Amino acid sequence: MHMNRMKDRSVSLTDLTKNFLEIEPDLTAKEALDEANRCLYCYDAPCITACPTSINIPSFIKKIASGNLKGSAKVIMEANPVGASCARVCPTEELCEGACVLNNASQPIMIGNLQRHATNWAIHNNAQLFKAGMKNGKSVAIIGGGPAGLSSARELARLGFDVTIFEAKEKAGGLDTHGIVSFRLPQRVSMWEVEQVESLGVMIRTNVMVGRDIEPDEILNTYDAVVLAVGMANVPLVGMEGETVQGVYDAIEFVESTKTPPMDTHLIGKKVVVIGAGNTAIDAATCSVRLGAADVKMLYRRTEAEMTAYEFEYEFAKQEGVEFRWLTQPVGIIQNDEGEVTGVKCIRMELEAADESGRRRPMPVKGSEFTVEADAVIRAIGQTRYVRLIEAFGLTHKWGTVKVDSNTYQTSNKKVYAAGDVIFGDGQGDAMVVSAAEQGKQTAYSIYEQLVGSGMAQTS
Amino acid sequence: MADLRVNFAGIQAPNPFWLASAPPTNSGYQVQRAFEAGWGGAVWKTLGDPVINTSSRFAAMHFNGQRVAGFNNIELITDRPLEVNLKEIYETKKRFPNHAVIASLMVEPKQEKWHEIVKKVEAAGVDGLELNFGCPHGMAERGMGAASGQVPELVEKQTRWAKEAANTPVIVKLTPNITDITATAWAAVQGGADAISMINTINSLAGVDLDSWNTVPNVAGKGAHGGYCGPAVKPIALNMVAECARNPEINIPISGIGGISNWKDAAEFILMGAGSVQVCTAAMHHGFSIVEDMIDGLNNYLDDKQLASVEELIGRTVPRYSDWGNLDLNYKIVASINKDTCINCNKCHIACEDTAHQCIDMLTSPDGNKYLQVREEDCVGCNLCSIVCPVDGAIDMIEIPNGPPMTWNERQTAIEQPIA
Ligand SMILES: Cc1cc2nc3c(=O)[nH]c(=O)nc-3n(C[C@H](O)[C@H](O)[C@H](O)COP(=O)(O)OP(=O)(O)OC[C@H]3O[C@@H](n4cnc5c(N)ncnc54)[C@H](O)[C@@H]3O)c2cc1C
Numbered sequence: 118m119h120m121n122r123m124k125d126r127s128v129s130l131t132d133l134t135k136n137f138l139e140i141e142p143d144l145t146a147k148e149a150l151d152e153a154n155r156c157l158y159c160y161d162a163p164c165i166t167a168c169p170t171s172i173n174i175p176s177f178i179k180k181i182a183s184g185n186l187k188g189s190a191k192v193i194m195e196a197n198p199v200g201a202s203c204a205r206v207c208p209t210e211e212l213c214e215g216a217c218v219l220n221n222a223s224q225p226i227m228i229g230n231l232q233r234h235a236t237n238w239a240i241h242n243n244a245q246l247f248k249a250g251m252k253n254g255k256s257v258a259i260i261g262g263g264p265a266g267l268s269s270a271r272e273l274a275r276l277g278f279d280v281t282i283f284e285a286k287e288k289a290g291g292l293d294t295h296g297i298v299s300f301r302l303p304q305r306v307s308m309w310e311v312e313q314v315e316s317l318g319v320m321i322r323t324n325v326m327v328g329r330d331i332e333p334d335e336i337l338n339t340y341d342a343v344v345l346a347v348g349m350a351n352v353p354l355v356g357m358e359g360e361t362v363q364g365v366y367d368a369i370e371f372v373e374s375t376k377t378p379p380m381d382t383h384l385i386g387k388k389v390v391v392i393g394a395g396n397t398a399i400d401a402a403t404c405s406v407r408l409g410a411a412d413v414k415m416l417y418r419r420t421e422a423e424m425t426a427y428e429f430e431y432e433f434a435k436q437e438g439v440e441f442r443w444l445t446q447p448v449g450i451i452q453n454d455e456g457e458v459t460g461v462k463c464i465r466m467e468l469e470a471a472d473e474s475g476r477r478r479p480m481p482v483k484g485s486e487f488t489v490e491a492d493a494v495i496r497a498i499g500q501t502r503y504v505r506l507i508e509a510f511g512l513t514h515k516w517g518t519v520k521v522d523s524n525t526y527q528t529s530n531k532k533v534y535a536a537g538d539v540i541f542g543d544g545q546g547d548a549m550v551v552s553a554a555e556q557g558k559q560t561a562y563s564i565y566e567q568l569v570g571s572g573m574a575q576t577s
Numbered sequence: 578m579a580d581l582r583v584n585f586a587g588i589q590a591p592n593p594f595w596l597a598s599a600p601p602t603n604s605g606y607q608v609q610r611a612f613e614a615g616w617g618g619a620v621w622k623t624l625g626d627p628v629i630n631t632s633s634r635f636a637a638m639h640f641n642g643q644r645v646a647g648f649n650n651i652e653l654i655t656d657r658p659l660e661v662n663l664k665e666i667y668e669t670k671k672r673f674p675n676h677a678v679i680a681s682l683m684v685e686p687k688q689e690k691w692h693e694i695v696k697k698v699e700a701a702g703v704d705g706l707e708l709n710f711g712c713p714h715g716m717a718e719r720g721m722g723a724a725s726g727q728v729p730e731l732v733e734k735q736t737r738w739a740k741e742a743a744n745t746p747v748i749v750k751l752t753p754n755i756t757d758i759t760a761t762a763w764a765a766v767q768g769g770a771d772a773i774s775m776i777n778t779i780n781s782l783a784g785v786d787l788d789s790w791n792t793v794p795n796v797a798g799k800g801a802h803g804g805y806c807g808p809a810v811k812p813i814a815l816n817m818v819a820e821c822a823r824n825p826e827i828n829i830p831i832s833g834i835g836g837i838s839n840w841k842d843a844a845e846f847i848l849m850g851a852g853s854v855q856v857c858t859a860a861m862h863h864g865f866s867i868v869e870d871m872i873d874g875l876n877n878y879l880d881d882k883q884l885a886s887v888e889e890l891i892g893r894t895v896p897r898y899s900d901w902g903n904l905d906l907n908y909k910i911v912a913s914i915n916k917d918t919c920i921n922c923n924k925c926h927i928a929c930e931d932t933a934h935q936c937i938d939m940l941t942s943p944d945g946n947k948y949l950q951v952r953e954e955d956c957v958g959c960n961l962c963s964i965v966c967p968v969d970g971a972i973d974m975i976e977i978p979n980g981p982p983m984t985w986n987e988r989q990t991a992i993e994q995p996i997a
């Protein structure tokens with residue numbers, strides 16, 4: 118995100134859908150050309166290494182400069198099947214742009230925005246960039262149609278597999294479609310990526326939840342390999358009194374409700390409290406602002422120093438007028454006689470001295486209870502896991518993080534591979550769209566190697 | 578996917594993108610790396626009697642923050658022993674039998690010298706020969722390179738000597754340091770050349786150091802003129818290619834060289850009659866990998882134009898290149914400023930006001946907004962405003978009807994005709 122490029126930051130109370138349009142505008146043709154020509158075309162460029170999917174960034178930027186936008190989009194999408202979404206949602210400051218050698222000399226290249234420029238071309242020109250490979254006679258089931266599942270499917274189809282994606286929701290795309298705020302990632306971008314995958318002959322069976330609508334055993338018996346890419350589940354309960362009442366929301370469901378019109382108008386002018394200080398919490402808070410809430414506060418039991426949100430997310434939230442209450446632990450929901458939420462009972466915390474792991478544990482300060490007024494409360498303290506499903510497949514896991522071989526992405530059942538958020542945690546990878554995409558790709562190559570033959574997988 | 582293969586005067590290559598004879602083709606190691614990266618051919622660094630090169634050889638012209646708008650060098654031909662080069666040519670050709678390996682040659686203007694070197698390089702397995710009559714510095718002082726390339730009789734004679742011994746196609750590489758390139762091109766045709774290539778570098782001095790008062794580059798405090806190439810020379814090279822291409826008496830293939838940096842530049846040379854293109858500076862600036870986008874970009878372009886092969890693109894613009902006397906004097910275009918796109922930098926106004934025809938008015942609308950407007954009746958359609966305009970689409974040059982076509986030549990003929 119480039120705060121200085123956001124043009125209209127105002128919030129409309131009469132037309133909420135306006136508030137959810139992309140806030141950072143596309144690069145104009147001139148901006149894109151100027152920026153592309155600023156790229157040094159480094160050899161062995163650090164930005165490539167910093168990209169989890171290893172997009173050949175100098176190459177795609179050179180192609181923008183030379184006017185070969187189709188070629189540019191192809192370089193991006195080849196390495197990253199959800200490259201149009203990633204152009205918008207990747208924490209580029211931490212990845213490619215953070216590695217740009219120009220950081221030390223002037224300003225880093227706006228790689229994300231150039232990536233958006235090139236993929237926009239492909240979207241607008243309806244370009245079919247890839248072809249399905251010659252059928253190899255093997256079939257793969259993919260459970261979950263998010264970035265990891267789509268990416269795996271795209272590469273498997275190019276390698277000649279028969280691919281079926283089982284997706285619980287009505288639309289595929291996972292959190293790109295449902296979970297990432299529209300003003301950063303419009304749903305149509307994610308749906309274009311879904312269509313690109315479908316156009317290779319991948320069958321996407323939506324509204325089919327594995328474990329409910331079809332049994333894991335049936336899948337295991339029908340397909341030659343299975344990729345588990347179900348991501349993570351809902352937000353866990355905070356462990357405070359009254360948190361299951363109406364007026365207390367799950368942050369992920371909350372953001373999802375803003376992804377498709379009509380917009381909910383009932384928060385206009387209201388006070389919203391968000392519990393947590395990660396990226397999802399920030400998204401819930403900024404969505405509340407954009408739904409017209411008059412006052413949005415985030416409660417976090419540690420301090421600014423420990424918050425897990427990215428720097429630019431935090432900065433953005435502050436600019437949107439979100440307030441932060443550090444060292445604050447919510448302990449209960451307060452309701453009025455009508456059963457409406459009116460506030461959150463909190464207790465002040467303090468940090469203990471660092472233990473040997475260097476972490477400072479927050480401890481409640483006795484007698485420091487106080488109340489924060491609120492008309493709505495949003496829980497955003499992480500995500501739970503699909504433990505039941507993982508166990509139904511009989512896979513080894515730790516607290517719901519599926520164990521995989523770091524080379525082959527095989528789980529404890531050699532026929533089942535896993536990628537994306539379902540393997541995030543416990544020291545494995547990051548919960549990012551781009552990591553999910555890379556892992557999805559890798560499962561495809563690994564399946565090819567196991568089922569078809571060794572040597573480098575050749576795609577067309 | 579279009580077919581990019583070319584058959585250039587009998588030299589086959591997987592694509593028209595070749596490395597020009599210069600440092601990038603100095604050794605077998607480099608040429609093989611280039612072929613791996615995708616280059617379709619390479620003209621080996623010029624072979625001849627060994628020379629000694631200076632230390633400090635290159636300089637560049639940077640323009641407004643963009644590096645290497647132009648490139649200058651005082652390097653001579655290869656300084657490696659002929660035997661070593663021949664061995665590496667042989668090895669390269671063996672590893673890449675389908676790529677074009679062309680030997681660039683420069684020897685004293687003596688028949689036996691030409692016969693001798695032609696036989697040697699052909700024995701090493703080259704696909705063709707390029708006679709270097711172009712290097713403007715150093716070698717020219719010894720009567721070779723541009724010194725012989727500037728004298729049509731010498732071009733013709735030496736081409737004939739090379740042809741006498743050659744079994745592979747002979748390309749004559751021309752120097753741009755001459756008033757009329759078609760004169761030497763024609764001489765090459767007379768000498769029996771199978772093709773011509775152009776341009777070699779243009780006499781140049783890159784700069785002067787304002788602190789030391791040394792020339793740039795300098796060798797121990799002394800400078801000598803060098804040869805200029807890179808993006809800045811493209812229009813000069815393109816015209817020379819075009820002049821040869823449209824000349825019916827120069828009816829042999831042309832390899833276009835000079836300032837080619839990407840597929841678009843290449844496509845322009847091909848449209849102007851080039852059957853292959855050669856690149857030096859762009860490769861020196863960015864490495865061999867730039868050829869990937871040259872291939873990809875040209876491919877996508879040919880697909881867009883629904884052409885099945887690059888051969889179909891060659892020379893398509895040549896018939897549209899003519900003499901000034903054949904231009905329609907009644908054709909009229911005028912500038913039109915698009916107020917919605919204009920960013921009001923006023924650069925067009927001042928360009929027109931100070932240096933063209935004073936027809937862009939700076940106006941203020943009733944609601945106080947400043948805008949620019951062209952007085953069409955005074956506009957001569959020179960393009961200057963649209964050239965200085967920094968924004969795409971803010972100034973369009975639009976055609977307005979202005980009577981039936983009439984060229985200068987037609988006009989003169991009409992005037993000379995007695996009124997009946
Ligand atoms: C609010 C929020 C904001 C985020 N913002 C960013 C960001 O800005 N940048 C970034 O890089 N990352 C962001 N992330 C993280 C990113 O979205 C995830 O890391 C990524 O989507 C993981 O991809 P995935 O394919 O593993 O899982 P998901 O995207 O979660 O996709 C899993 C899919 O599986 C389906 N599914 C689940 N169970 C079943 C079942 N039993 N049967 C069939 N289908 C099933 C789901 O419906 C879903 O479509 C954000 C996450 C959240 C929650």
Ligand SMILES: Cc1cc2nc3c(=O)[nH]c(=O)nc-3n(C[C@H](O)[C@H](O)[C@H](O)COP(=O)(O)O)c2cc1C
Pocket residue numbers: 597598599600622623635648649650652653654655681709711712750776777778806807808810834835836837855856857858859
């Ligand atoms: C450093 C340098 C050395 C060169 N040496 C030769 C040479 O040995 N023989 C030759 O025919 N041309 C030589 N050239 C000229 C190039 O082959 C080419 O004609 C010229 O650079 C124009 O192409 P460009 O604009 O792509 O660089 C040399 C050019 C440079 C920059």
Ligand code: SF4
Pocket residue numbers: none
């Ligand atoms: S490029 Fe630099 S390091 Fe290499 S030879 Fe030239 S001056 Fe030396």
